[in-house]
Amino acid sequence: MRIVVAHKWAADPQEAVVGADGAVDWSRARPAVSEYDAVAIAVGRQLADASGAELVGLSVGGPTAAAPLAAKAALARGLDSALIVADPALAEADSAVTAQVLAAAVTELGQVGLVLTGDCSVDRGARLTPAVLAGWLDWVCLAEVSAVRWDPTGLSLERESDGGWQSLTLSPPAVLALAAGAVYPPVPGMKDVLAAARKPIRQLDLGQLGLELIRAPLLLAAAPAPAPDRRGVVIDAMDPALAAAELVARLSHDGLTWEGRP
């Protein structure tokens, strides 16, 4: 059996520069294995070890997804092998398109019992890709999973839901989106980086998958988000009591009152 971890090579949007005309400059941002995908890879490693499955990383994206650095960074986190679908047509792919291509690649790979993903990608953060992917595969999907246990009869899961802890069982195949804090992914060491250099990397051609990609919405306009008008009043905090008194006075002046709960 194979366990697939879907992971994205992406940059943090906070490092992008948004121009006054809404143009985005990514040149100063450095892509990496998207923050929460590292969680999925770490959980995948544990499950693969427990079940004897092969752990395959699957990354879909623009040409940068195929950079040797991208595959190695993910492999160093504990994958057994990497599968990449990189194409200029996928550079701006949203959840709908990414999920469609991921599903086709999972099918093409074959013998996959489980797909793991992070909670969301760092660049888009839509939290919808695993759900749409499961829809394409017609597999069961659960999000915000905080723990997964493998046993021969199926999977046992835990998650926080509706103000409580839920325990669940399901039979594979399944798509699971891990909670952001499911594990603290270990930082790869020198040994992991060296081992990554010897692991197999395979590229799948988007054309070979024979997909008619979901049409993207039409972009009519782009602009920087309006910056909220904040006062930026600095209150001297050298003396905490004086600072507190000043803040309270200012808030009262703004019309706030403190008689019990509003």
Add this chain to the structure above:
Amino acid sequence: MTWINYVIATGRPVEGLVERATAVGGGPVWGLAVGPAPVAQRLAQSGVERVVWFETAADVPAEALARGLAAQVTARPGLVWAGRTAPERVLLGAAAAALRAPVLTDAVDLWLEDDRLVARQAALAGRLWLTLAFDRPVAILLEGGPAQADQPTRASVEIVAGPALTHPLRQVDWRPRGGAPVDLKAARRVVAVGRGLKAALDLGLIEALAEALGAEVACSRPLAEGLGWLPKDRYVGVSGQQVSPQLYCAVGLSGQAQHLAGARTADLIVAINSDPDAPVMAAADYILCGDLYQLVPALTEALS
């Protein structure tokens, strides 16, 4: 062609979504209720024209019905609307794939123009606004929530059974976490705390301040997920709650774009942080640069 607007409900209030779908969907609004009977009954009184009900036993999570829901929307395509909780997202994803539909997330505004759905989307962790036009069908992920307008009590509409196609999924146990569930969206005042807090025990300091302010306690994502010091429904941000209080007091949190995107519409923001260069300082109305362990008790004291 008339497009149906489907609104997915799994138990959380969706009256607000029904309102939006009615206002901008440009077609009849149907409810897709996934869960036990009360979910369908509530939806039937929310303003929808009819309800398609996917009944689940008490030990079957809503996600198990994704297959039936997908079959329903393909039989009669349309726009699908759902809120942001985990089961709502899974059901919406199943519908989107079944319809081969594009998805719309993080919309700050949406309207119908020349028979297309146009949306302003907050991209790049809320830093960029895109205006996008969608052909229908489309899957829309939008904050659900209770009704915006004061709604009259409505007569219940017809409830019909949806296709009973399920995935093998069972809940075997549920343990309450303790503490009442919170609706941060409705809170007039919020004290949000971040990793500047050194230990879970120190939450007492924050709770005392919140009490004195008449505020709810909220937090940054790492405190709820990872550290687990507070329940998940208390973290604010792009992936968490979106709040709109009169006062947002950010204590020991750096204010990364992903966090502040959830408090963008607060009337007043107070930042308490020891780092003058923390992003939250540039986004605040009142800035107190110092140690929260001194400033928070002093503030609590000054309020009582």
